[in-house]
Amino acid sequence: MRSEREIHLFPLHGILVPEGRLTLRIFEPRYLDLVSDCMKREQPFGVALISEGEETGRAAQCHDLGTLAHISDWDQQADGLLEISCVGGRRFRILSQEVAANQLVRARVRVLSACPRVEPGRSHQPLVTLLRQLMERAGRPPGTDARFDDAGWVGCRLLELLPLGLVQKQRLLQLDDPRQRLDQLLGALNLVQ
Secondary structure, eight states: OOSEEEEEEEEESSOOOTTOEEEEEEOSHHHHHHHHHHHHHTOOEEEEEEEESOSSSSOOEEEEEEEEEEEEEEEEOTTSOEEEEEEEEEEEEEEEEEEOTTSOEEEEEEEOOOOOOOOOOGGGHHHHHHHHHHHHHTTOOOOTTOOTTOHHHHHHHHHHHSOOOHHHHHHHHHOSOHHHHHHHHHHHHTOOO
């Protein structure tokens, strides 16, 4: 994968984490164009948290770090809206962006390396236990693809499931060190022992 590339941006009041799932209901013409283009070219688009503005209307300002979204499925709903399912890929940093006349945003991004795979430390075990419990309660029992021995995977799943503020989730997503992300989650949840 090239480290720098151009992608469409989909600014949201939400985040997408690597390997996370996201379902979007598409109704604005600019985003129908985005989905059509991405599907034709078999390319992902970028999801970035809005820092200023709204999801509809004029193009919003985004935080400079987001996650690639790979379209995994789509369905035309009875109400005429398009629903797409996406899976989070690698994180990216926005280098520059341009807003088209239809308010669709294209950005030049640097795709970041995957976080190093390291095991959670002994101090992180309360987070691993919490994640198992949250997955069970959410009706998502850990499957064979669960990687509780991967600090990056554990941190990303917790970002999906915990009721943290969006700016706090964004700050945690921006960390490159998976253990540092877990350390900060421990502090935020007062699970430090």
